[in-house]
Amino acid sequence: MNTWAKRALGLGAAGLAAASAAVVVERRVVKARRLGAEAVEDYKALRSPAIEVKAGDGTLLHAEVDEIAPYASGARPDPRRPTVVFVHGYALNLDCWHFQRKAMRGRHRMVFYDQRSHGRSGRSPREHATIEQLGDDLATVIAELVPDGDVVLVGHSMGGMSIMTFAERHPEVFAERVRGVGLIATTAGGLRPHRALSPFIPDKLGDMVAPRLVTALANAPELVDSARARGSNIGFLVADRFAFGREAPATQVEFLDEMLAGTPIQVLAEFFPGFRTLNKFDVLGTFSTVPTTIICGTKDKLTSLGHSRKMAARIEGARLLEVPDAGHMVIFEAADLVNTALEQLFTAALRR
Template identity: 60%
Template sequence: MSSRRRRLAALGAAAVGTVAAAAVAGAVAERKLVGRRRTGEEGDDFGALRSDPVVVETEDGVRLHAEVDEVDPDVAGGAPGASVEPTLVFVHGYALNLDCWHFQRAHFRGRRRMVFYDQRSHGRSGRSTKHHATIEQLGRDLKTVLDELVPDGPVVLVGHSMGGMTVMALAEQEPELFGERVVGVGLISTAAGGLRTHKVLHPLLPDRIMRQITPRAMALLARAPGLVDGARRTGSDVGFLVTGKFAFGTEVPASYVEFVDEMLAQTPFEVLAEFFPNFDLHDKFSVLHAFEKVATVIVCGTDDVITSIGHSRKMAERIRGAQLVEVLDAGHMALMERADQVSSALERMVAAADAHQPGSQSA
């Protein structure tokens, strides 16, 4: 091994060791706090909102788990001859599953037709090959979901984090859909490009070091996924604390942290490692103009440490007519932490999409 490679390996070991030591030290120091936050709190019934499962098979044979909530006529109402209301399609983020939309699903349930699905290799969907673990493939998967579950009529797309990137990939691949079938878009806690994931993992070390260390460390850890998954097991103190730090900006009920921690822990580390390289390569600024044709809302927490508020501001500057909603003090999981504010922002966007439907009074 060359001296340069030995130095890089040593730096990598030191960086990974520093992160691990900090996490363990934090877990030991705050163990009592963890116990207190987990005790005596009633949680929301996360994961209880269900519909009959539907299987959508992708172009490469991966079977996606999907669920469709139909409109309840007794709840929705609607005047005779009114325009067809759009179906809301929700696309979750990295290491999560469709249950992350719990509060938005409850907000619109019965009033709007909604489609939810687990992205490939996530939740109850089938595993992808490494070759197809890309944002571009996720965009094609979304098109397949639309073809199968919303074959006609208007659509509103709502994406969180990697789900927002999925919507952007679809806009790049099928720009003609936007302004025709897609009439509204919600981009929550996401980015069009410029991500530096190594900064999230360890902001204290220089860029030039972390840019080299981070992908190599992920690849190294992926060689022993069982050991990593054991350390990430649901309910571990380290997992609980890390989830709380990176997912939320303020103190939230322990049930929220445990729910997100469970989704993260159930996503195999191999899957995390396969999708991880996508984020630094992601660049969809050139396709944002497609969203100018539809009602668009961009939502982000001001304390989001994963896709910081600056990313949302850049997108809002590039999408004429988009509404930017900055959720004060919220973190990456603003859709849970400030569920009412996020759902209200989506409600306004959907109403704007309704108003521009053919046959509507405002069109």
Template identity: 55%
Template sequence: MSRVRTALVRAAGAAAGLAVAGTAVGVARRHRVIHRRGAGDLTPFGSLRTPPLTVVADDGVPLHVEIEEYAAPPDQPRRPAPPLSIVFVHGYALNLDCWHFQRAGYRGLVRSVFYDQRSHGRSGRSDRHHATIDQLGADLARVLEETVPEGPVVVVGHSMGGMTIVALAEQRPELFGERIVGVGLISTTAGGLDPSRILLPMVPSRLGGRGLHTGVRALAHGHRSVDRLRRVGRAVATVATDRFAFGDEVPRSYLDFVDEMLAATPFEVVAEFFPNFRRLDKFDAVEVLGQVPTSVICGTADKLTAVGHSRKLHSRIAGSRLLECEGAGHMVIMERHEQVNAELDQLIAAATERVGRR
């Protein structure tokens, strides 16, 4: 997409957002969003923090949660509660910090919930039998119950986080349209994934095809040695991250930040969750998302969950919007954070309008 076309698309999106909002309040909110642009680049990675709380999953695993509360503008009376909450669900081998640009961009503008998935980040370790996409869906349900006990909510997932939302839709379809009023699916799929793509930034050596699954199982038994190799071979790992996480050239700080998250995830955890991707087959479950505003977002140069997966999701979810970020890779939430945040703003506006029509 040319720069001119990109500018036109963004301008059209902004105009549509104002049309959806349709009120002085909507215009004021949009102005605050615009004012926050660039906040992520001005904020050091990993520095956005709020006092943590713990949500205990149904099998006893503690999940680390951080909440950014809504802050009413000084010229507006503080409402007893924000009209909407957003729950962000991160992907495989990452942690809640991957939402850096979304957290910085929406800080204070809306109530936002971030959490580390089980065995990731600062959350507790899962046993191998509960390291499944279905369990992650159940975990999300618990997070919603504990952190958004009432009021409408939008759920946004990246990569495995999107799969988590799809699992929740399969398990609890009644939540969509009542409690959940909007969905964002970013760089994700509901099935048909080539698992070898997912592992490429994290394996210490070249593995492929059927041998990949055998190799992962073998490496899992010696996971401590693998972790040492990953630390020693950081230069090789950095090259892999650059190649498979991003599409265009990005600042070195972006690359280092993602690399640190990947390196901090023990290979034992990587190996435990890995079999899920080959078995994933939940496209029939996504149709329920057509009951609420849904945005599907992907980079056209995503080497891990190729854009075709997002196109298929879009085709299966009635009324959904599809944003293809030209030239962006799997970490589109960082690489094209302005485009992603603009699309999420449209999602929030549509979800808010839906709540207002109740």
């Protein structure tokens, strides 16, 4: 490890320790909120039989399919209904769609999968930990689990980037199969990850320091992952402060914290460089051919509202839903609004 990396690691560790100490009082307050809750929901209760999908490089992707429930009258579901493929974001897994899955289960055929190196999917070779590979993985999931019929794609954060890359790298499949797109809390490019820490950090400095710091931290995974372990103060602080726009139920914060903690720091470091170089603006015009809904919270600290507005301006006919006071986890904070918007998207896709 070089001298710069050692210094960065030392600063990172010191910062983690300071943040951990600072959050103890707040965690007690949030725990008090949890004690006042009427019920604790099991956010991992929704399951379908596990399916393994082999990606092009051999990486095994964990997937689940929720089929349409038979109508009580015995009538068959409308065969024109598109299958909805949900694509989760960075450091999350398919469980992040709990509120959408719960509300829509039985009414739509839905495919969920863990992106490579996330959740229960296999670890990706380092050289394939890229946004481009994620787009190819989505193509494989569609080919394996939706071999026929129309498709609607819904992506959150990095999942939205995966959808854009899929459209760029597999234009024929997109044109033939996709009938609607939902892009939630995501961006097509121009992302500056350091701005989540402070909008006052100059871009030139942030672009130089942020990736080096992440790499340095990844070189000491035992130290960092122990600090980020499920239930740790620092993990809770990150989940509470950076992902939510307003006070969230403690159970939701802890659920998010568990998903984040389950993603090793080395995985985070492998995918991190792709965010800084992402540029998918040219492919957005393709989405003008299908109903497209863009959703973002007005207090999103990671992919701010400006990103969604830029995408909407490049997609003719796109619907932009700006959710007041919601953060990056708008799919938690404003689940009812998100679900209603997605149902409207599915209806629009069915009419085509």
